[in-house]
Amino acid sequence: MSLSESLEFQNVQSSVTGARIKWFIACSVEDVPENGGACVKYGEEQIAVYNFTRRGEWFATQNLCPHKQQMVLSRGMIGSHGEHCEPKVACPFHKKTFSLLTGDCLNSDDCESIKTYPVKVKEGKVYIGVGIETI
Amino acid sequence: METTKPTVVVIGNGMVGYKFCEKLVAKSKDFNVIVFGEESRIAYDRVHLSEYFSGKTADDLSLSSSDWYKENGITLYLGDPVQEINRTAKTVHSLHGMAIQYDYLVLATGSSAFVPNIPGVEKDGxxxxxxxxxxxxxxxxxxxxxxxxxxxxxxxxxxxxxxxxxxxxxxxxxxxxxxxxxxxxxxxxxxxxxxxxxxxxxxxxxxxxxxxxxxxxxxxxxxxxxxxxxxxxxxxxxxxGIRPRDELARLSGLEVGSRGGILVNEKLQTSDASIFAIGECALYNNMIYGLVAPGYDMAEVVAANICGGSKSFTGFDMSTKLKLIGVDVASFGDPFISEPECRSVIFEDTHKGTYKRINITQDGKHLLGGILIGDASAYNMLLQTVNNKIVLPPDPEDLILGSRGGAASEGAGVMNLPDDALICSCEAVSKGAICAAVTEQNACTIDQMKKCTKAGTGCGGCVPMVKDLIAGTMKSQGLYVKNVICEHFDYSRQELFDLIKINGIKTYDETLNLYGKGDGCEVCKPAVASIMASLWNDMILKQDTIQDSNDRYLANIQKGGTYSVVPRIAGGEITPEKLIALGEVAKKYGLYTKITGGQRIDMFGAHVSDLPKIWEELIAAGFESGHAYGKSLRTVKSCVGSTWCRFGLHDSVSFAIEIEERYRGVRAPHKLKGGVSGCIRECAEAQGKDFGIIATEKGWNLYVCGNGGSKPQHAQLLAADVDKETCIKYLDRFLIFYIKTADPLTRTATWLNKMEGGMSYLKNVIVNNSLGIGAQLEAEMQYLVETYKCEWKEVVETPELRKRFNHFVNAPVEKDPTVKFESMRAQIKAVEW
Structure with missing residues (x-):
């Protein structure tokens, strides 16, 4: 897929909130390794998208690890934390782990949280929600 | 200069003087702090001075940096001792002519070595x-x-x-x-x-x-x-002995003791109320405190009082525990009190070289003090018993002998402490707080405990006790304590290794389905990946997302998110043509180059998308992966050996190359390093490696389980004067035995330290084949040797694999725009984080 194609915006109405989520086509399903992540460029932003095959779920977060300001979270290992199997990603640098649901750091009190994004998959394409517009 | 803030002048930049500054600026920024030091160095750690000879540098011993003083607004004059104090004008005058007015003056002049007046002390040497x-x-x-x-x-x-x-x-x-x-x-x-x-x-x-x-x-x-x-x-x-540095105080007319030392009261004030003395120059209650801890305590008292507090110094517990040249020595409470004021229980074992003495009250109820030589493991517990006035058990000798026969469980001692017993004195954490963190916050590991309570984050001396408290509390709650990999697998690495092997399991997902729960994590994924690599030797990128980041990209991630590339240079031997090829590649891709400790060349600053191109060129020049990214064999370092060296007994380079090529790519619980020296001068430093081989007149000596790093340990002799074939046979057995039985991320040295029976057991298994598994271990190694492939060659030749080496999945040609370099000595360096 070329860059110009992937930067094409698609506006899809959210059935839950009534507000419109601004979706953008990030990549194809097969671009992201199973049970792993990849980094997507969205304008000046870098977004990490995770194909959590084992759970049949997709997640997306900022690519920047706030601990040492490194653009690497997409290269981290994903897994689960605790009894309730909270999905998480571990930064490759110092193994700070972040919840893929809330973005909170799970193993340090003084580390900032990370931004999370909604993801959906339709006809082999991965869409990331990059903002909300009210109708 | 700030004129509105009161000025605090500190004379002396030793450990205590520095601690005072640290405490003062932490409490208040409302002072103008000026420090004079006689030595030209910034405050350093005198307690660990002897480590200077076992490899620490002056920088390692340094407690701070000139930046720290700057950042905290402290003016520091080094190499400029104060010569005179004018107490009427409240000024100090330094050797280089500085004259400073003070509101508060703190003398932390320390002590000098006491030199007795023996004729001839002036002689050289x-x-x-x-x-x-x-x-x-x-x-x-x-x-x-x-x-x-x-x-x-x-x-x-x-x-x-x-x-x-x-x-x-x-x-x-x-x-x-x-x-x-x-x-x-x-x-x-x-x-x-x-x-x-x-x-x-x-x-x-x-x-x-x-x-x-x-x-x-x-x-x-x-x-x-x-x-x-x-x-x-x-x-x-x-x-x-030491002599307090009180000459400046004397000169200024401050009161000093008859045998030296500046007289101070419980506020550490000298005879002049605006002048304080702390550390080894201060004489409190007829006593000079020649240890660092009471000095720190004094620093705290003065810093607090200058900031308006009212703390007092009331003497200090001089109990100490130390390791002298490898021998434990401890003394606590009152070590010398004797009959008839108390009863002493004494235990002596001349065979092991241990001596233990405890002094207890006549009524047998309380512990007063004691001495431990050779084995001070009970020190923390005994000190707590003295300080907390804990009532002794009916058989107080159990305190030093351990309970014999009875069913008392391990850790029962610590569990008997009162809840307010101070366990971590650095962070002031009580036993009650530690046990509560286990029961209420589920802090069941030392790391979790550090996070919850900060216990053990200071000097670390209480960590064994904290561990006992965690284990004791868990046991009392009916929790089972077992050494498992992580929350997803209730097995140790060795158990999981056997399960995967016996059942021929080839993927992580299958392992998790059969033996685990949840969705895995960054601990169990690489552990299972390592087990599978050691067993099946499949191309590791078949399961790339369970590999640690370095293994996933077959390169070492560095500051800034770029990678470093290390091709194999077996034994450290390289042709001029290959050296040129490395230089050409580094130049072309703008890489920083450095010689590693393992006799190879490391090239830093490679963008992830350049890695396959770099390797394509390296492979064309005859290189292969160096596995610097893997928990696997790194290098086998060699000295030049008998081909050139006039002392060399055998050809150490050829043997090193043979061994490095035999074990290249073999994955293990942790990285592996080797060395081969051509004679006993040991220029390859083989005894600091996981395995080291040294030439002898009759053959080769094989040493194992050595380690550099933060806790260096010498390798120990496994076999002496063996020929090459026997040496390789033992190495095969040793390496596979380690791979099969070690915990994740455990180096060979730690593995041996934890092994029951230690070196004699290991020797029995490897050399005497006491378990009868010698041939099996050799066959398993032979399989790994025969199935070796260069991972980078496979990536370079496989378009599907090459595609994974991009920063942006939706913009494969673009590099990460946030990567930035600075220049230093004509090369690049990563921007500081």
Whole structure:
């Protein structure tokens, strides 16, 4: 897929909130390794998208690890934390782990949280929600 | 200069002076702080001075940096001692002519080495042991010394003796005036036991010796004693005690003690209320406190009081525990109190060299103090028992002997402490707080405990007790304590290794489905990946997302998110053509180059998308992966050996290359390093490696389980004078045995340290084949050797794999725009994070 194609915006109405989520086509399903992540460029932003095959779920977060300001979270290992199997990603640098649901750091009190994004998959394409517009 | 803030002048930039500054700026920024130091260095750690000889540098010992002073607004004048205090005008005057007005003056002038007035102390080869400069002088002189002596058998004297041993002086003597060693801390019997242990380590101890003169023509040749005996030495370190540096105080008319020391009250105020004295120069209650902890306590008192508090110094518990040249020595409470004021329980084992004494009240209810030599494991517990006035059990001897026979469980001791017993004194955490963190916050590991309570984050001395408390509390809650990989697998690595092998499991997902729960994590994924690589040797990128980041990208991630590339240079041997090829590639891709500790060349700063291109060129030039990114064999370092070296016994380079090529790519619980030396001069430093081979007249000696890193450990001899084939056979067995049984991320040295039976057991398994698994271990290694492939060659030749080496999945040609470099010495460097 070329860059110009992937930067094409698609506006899809959210059935839950009534507000419109601004979706953008990030990549194809097969671009992201199973049970792993990849980094997507969205304008000046870098977004990490995770194909959590084992759970049949997709997640997306900022690519920047706030601990040492490194653009690497997409290269981290994903897994689960605790009894309730909270999905998480571990930064490759110092193994700070972040919840893929809330973005909170799970193993340090003084580390900032990370931004999370909604993801959906339709006809082999991965869409990331990059903002909300009210109708 | 700020004129509105009150000015605090600190004279002295030693440990206590520095601690005072640290405490003051932490409490308040409302002072203008000015520090004068006599030495040209910033405050450094004098307690660990002897480590300067075992490899630490002056920088390692430094407590701070000039930046720290700047950031905290402190003016620091080094190499500029204060010469005069004008108490009427409240000014200090320094050697270089600085004149500063003070509101508060803190004297932290410390102490100097006490040099007794022995005729001949001025001779060459006589030293004191106090500053880094003293150590440098000792070090440069020690090279030509064959027999060294230390006068003084106290704490510092024995430290100095250790320093002489570390410097490799073949014969080291300790001369003590008193009838025993460490007279302030231990009794006669304890001294005898310590003397016995130290003599085993090569120190010769002379007690009851009064040195009457130092003989020699210009330089020291012998010590003459009052009893007419003589000791020939060519070097002497005097460590006969300390003398408080009170000369400036004296000159300024402050009151000093008759035997030295600046008189202070419980606020550490001198006879002039705006002048304070702290540390080893202060005399409180007729006592000079020659340890660092009470000095720190004094710093806290003065810092708090200047900021408007009202703290008092009321003396300090002088209990200490230390390791002297590898021998535990501890003394706590009142070690010397004896009949009839108390009863003493004494245990002595001359075979093991342990001595333990506890002093208990006549009614047998309380512990008053004691001494431990050779085994001080009970120190923390005993000190707590004294400080908390815990009522003793009916058989108090159990405290030092351990309970014999009965069903008392391990850790029962700590569990009997009262809830308010202070366990971590650095962070002031009580036993109650630690147990509550286990029961209420589920802090069941030391890391979780550190996070919850901060216990153990300071000096770390309480960590064993904290662990016992965690285990004890968990046990009392009915929780089972087992060494499992992580929350997803209730198995140890060895159990999981066997399950995967017996059932022929090839993927992580299948392992998790069969034996685990949840969705895995960054601990169990690479652990299982390592097990599978060690068992099946499949291309590791078949399961790329369970690999640690370095294995996933077959390169080492560095600051800024770029990678470093290390091709294999087996044995450190490389042709000029290949050197040129490396240079060309590094130039083309703008990489920083450095020679590694393992005799290879590391190229830093590669963008992830450049990695396949770089490797394509390296492979074309005849290189292969160096596996610097893997928990696998790194290098086999070699000296040049008999092909060139006039001392070399055998060809160490050829053997190193043969071994490195045999074990290349073999994955293990942790990284593996080897070395081969061509003679006993050991230029390849093989005894600091996981396996090391040294040429002998008759063949090769094989050493295993050595380690550099933060806790260096020498490798131990596994087999002597064996031929090459036998050496390789033992190595095959040793490596596979390690791979199969070690915990994740455990180096061979730690693995051996934890092994029941230790080296003699390992020797039995590997050399004597006591388990009968020798042939099986060899076959398993042979499989790994035969299935080796260069991972980078596969990536370069496989378009599907190459595609994964991009930063942006939706913009594959673009590099990460956030990567930035700076320049340094004509190369790039990563931007500081």
């Amino acid at each position: 006589v030293f004191v042991y106090r500053t880094i400069e003293d150590l440098e002088l000792i070090q440069s002189y020690a090279g030509k010394a064959k027999r060294g002596a230390v006068i003084g058998g106290g704490l510092l004297g024995l430290e100095a003796a250790k320093a002489l041993l570390d410097l490799g002086i073949p014969e080291t003597h300790v001369v003590e005036f008193a009838p025993r060693l460490m007279p302030r801390q231990i009794d006669d019997v304890g001294s005898k036991m310590l003397q016995y242990k130290l003599s085993q380590l090569g120190l010769q101890i002379h007690l009851n010796k009064n040195t009457s003169s130092i003989e020699g023509n210009g330089k020291i040749e012998a010590l003459q004693f009052a009893d007419d005996s003589k000791l020939h030495v060519d070097m002497l370190v005097i460590s006969a």
